[in-house]
Amino acid sequence: MKLDAKVDGLAAKFESNGARFRYERNGEAVEREYSIAALAPGSFSVLIEGRSYSVVSVEGSIRVNGRPFAVEVFDPREMRGHSAGAFGEGRRNIASPMPGKVVRVLVSAGDAVEAGQGLVVVEAMKMQNEMKSPKAGKVVEVKAKADATVQAGEVLVVIE
Amino acid sequence: MFRKVLVANRGEIAVRIIRALREFGISSIAVYSDADRASLAVRMADEAAHLGPAPSSESYLRIDKIIDAAKRHGAEAIHPGYGFLSENAEFAEACAAEGIVFIGPPPSAIRRMGSKTAARQVAIAAGAPVVPGTKEPLGEIQEAKRIAGEIGYPVLLKASAGGGGKGMRRVDREADLESALRDARSEALRAFRNDEVYVEKLVLEPRHIEIQVLGDHHGHMIHLGERECSIQRRHQKVIEECPSPVMLAHPELREKMGAAALKIARAAGYANAGTMEFLVDRDRNFYFLEMNTRLQVEHPVTELATSLDLVHWQLRIASGQPLTIRQEDVQWTGSAIECRIYAEDPGNNYLPSPGKITYLEQPSGPGIRLDSGVYSGWTVPLDYDPMLAKIAVWAPSREAAIERMRRALGEYVVEGIRTNIAWFDGILADECFRAGEFSTAFLDRFKPPAAPAADLETEAVAVLVASLKQAKSPAPAPAKSSAWLAIGRAEMMR
Structure with missing residues (x-):
């Protein structure tokens, strides 16, 4: 198996035959024999030359001996490419960083906004957080409604 | 002793109290909102009563619903935990009116110590030290100079109607007082439409140290020593210890502060478990701040250091039993540290x-105590x-306790x-923390x-x-990292 990977934002290459892997990043490489045991859903033990690694891997989050890594792996044979989506063309989606409740909507569609201007206030666990505009521009769309419950990542306002 | 007790709380403290009830062979009744139907406390309790929708104003803060649940389930007593209704005198009175024992102090003591200004008056009357100053608004500049001179510089001017630092000025010498007073008044007027300003001593680099008291309904009261609570973020405690590093170096301070706490508690007509919060300055002068008339979040460190179970004693005292521990029986052994685990980033x-x-x-393992309200899948x-x-x-020394944590x-x-x-690891590895040299400002300066x-x-x-x-x-798809990271990168939050 050969894979491309992105680890904490850096491109890397990974190759394994099930008992031995080769890992390369920034011109450095390690090649090791290993054994892996799946202990419970999300929990793994990896042994490399007698060194023990405890790994927890749940929903895209990976921790090795407690240290978190942001890892993406891709099959290089697959076509891929990040879609620019709403982030392209100067459009910015303002999303809720946490699940919560919309307390106040401070802007309307068509409003001109300054960088840093408050757009929407979301509350969770007794803490209110004001979403601020990342740049100067115009409010294209307001999806947030006062008192509505929102999920993490849900788009509240679109700025152009 | 009671046969059945309702726990008017949620989360880890509900679990903590249910455990103590089970150890005493008492049936437990949990209460829950819509959001807590699947909670650990509901599962662990012998019985459970639904209160209402998720918002606490419609569930855990509803006196009528909690009393009704207690009556329906035949509870003889209610343990309020901390937060919610635990320091609500009306709730304690409502329990009494229904013949249900409120596991805590008498309602009169909650009222007396519930307001900061009233508690300050009780402390002054009892002869305990408070932060020097006056809560009376200052008049003319000459009077202000006289009062500030008596208190001793540096002083802090504070808006009577205030909060959030508005109308607050630090003054280091008399020459600066007049202009600072003028600024504070005009700022207070703009912020609160009230230009009244009072003055108190500025306690520099204070520690926040509290004293646990425990008293029965037969006139006997003891203190269980201190908890060091200086490691706070935005006035929210995150690490607590017993003993305080100050007391490790100066054991006589525990006796002095314990005696002051007992004077205040007696003057308030207090019974059951309570906590006096103090500021302690660099010269180990201490000043009474306020009282918490309930079990504290951080009570486990006292339990580990003294081997006394505070919830057991709360139950015994509320049921009318005498407190059989004398002050000289209380021994502090080793060091206990607590970290509060929050769902935050x-x-x-x-x-x-x-x-x-x-x-x-x-x-798990040696010396670990976990008080948790969660499980996998919750x-x-x-x-x-x-x-x-x-x-x-808990460990025999502070150094060993830090490594154990x-x-x-x-x-x-x-x-x-x-x-x-x-x-937490960055704090526990920090040289100043390990040396025990810190104040409530520690986390303002701390860089992980x-x-x-x-x-x-x-x-x-x-x-x-x-x-x-x-x-x-x-179908190979990128194993995406957390949505949090992606959103964090969008820099929309400050």
Whole structure:
């Protein structure tokens, strides 16, 4: 198996035959024999030359001996490419960083906004957080409604 | 002793109290809102009563619903825990009116000590030290100079109607008083439409140290020593210890502060468990701040250091039994430290992080006590305080307790939501913290150390495990990292 990977934002290459892997990043490489045991859903033990690694891997989050890594792996044979989506063309989606409740909507569609201007206030666990505009521009769309419950990542306002 | 007790709370403290009830052979009744139907407390209790919708104003703060649940289930007493209705004199009175025992102080003592200004008057009358100053608005500049001179510089001018630092001025010498007073008044007028300003002593680099008291309804009261609570973020405690490093070096301070706390508690007509909060300055002068008329979140460190169970004693005292411990029987052994585990993201401005816990491994082994309200698969509701659990450790010395805590935190894995578990290690490794030299300003200045770069082999192990999922999934899709990271990068939050 050969894979491309992105680890904490850096491109890397990974190759394994099930008992031995080769890992390369920034011109450095390690090649090791290993054994892996799946202990419970999300929990793994990896042994490399007698060194023990405890790994927890749940929903895209990976921790090795407690240290978190942001890892993406891709099959290089697959076509891929990040879609620019709403982030392209100067459009910015303002999303809720946490699940919560919309307390106040401070802007309307068509409003001109300054960088840093408050757009929407979301509350969770007794803490209110004001979403601020990342740049100067115009409010294209307001999806947030006062008192509505929102999920993490849900788009509240679109700025152009 | 009671046969059946209702626990008017949720989360880890409800679990803590249910455990104590079971140890005494008392039936427990949990209460729950819609958001807490699947909570650990409901599962562990013998009985459970539904209160209402998730908002606490419609559930855990509803006196009528809680009293009604207690009557329907035949509870003889109610333990209020901390927060919610625990310091509500009306609730304590409503219990009494229905013939239900409120496990806590008499309502009159809650009222007397509930307001900061009233509590300050009780402390002054009892001869205990308070932060020097006057809560009376200052008049002319000559009077202000006289009062500030008596208190001793530096002083702090504060708006009577104030809050949030508005109308607040530090004054280091008399020459600056007049202009500072003028500024404070005009700022107070603009902020609160009230230009009244009072003056108190500025306690420099204070520690926040509290004293646990315990008294019965037969006139006997003791103190159980101090808890060091200076490690706070925005007035929210995150690490507590018993003993305080100050008392380790100056044991006589425990006796002095304990005696002052007992004077205040007696003057308030107090009974059951309560806590006096003090500021302590660099010269070990201490000043009474306020009283918490309930069990504290951080009570486990006192329990570990004294081997006394505060909830057991609360139950005995509330049922009318005498407190059989004499002051001279109380011994403090070793060191206990507690860390509060919050569902929050220290890497992103401590934003709350409610959601489903998808994976959980909890610390155990020698000297570890875990008071937790969560389990794997539990969805942490967004309606309440973000505290998930408390880890407390005990060891023969403070140094050993710190290392034990670091070991315990290393065993603690929570996935699915963000927590502050890993954030503590930087504090526990900090030289000033380890030397016991800190004040309530510690976290304002603390910068978490950058994580050391991972070696290539460790990184490769992460990719190895990620590749397993890739191998299994039929249509290769990027194993995405947390949505949090992506959103954090969008820099929309300050």
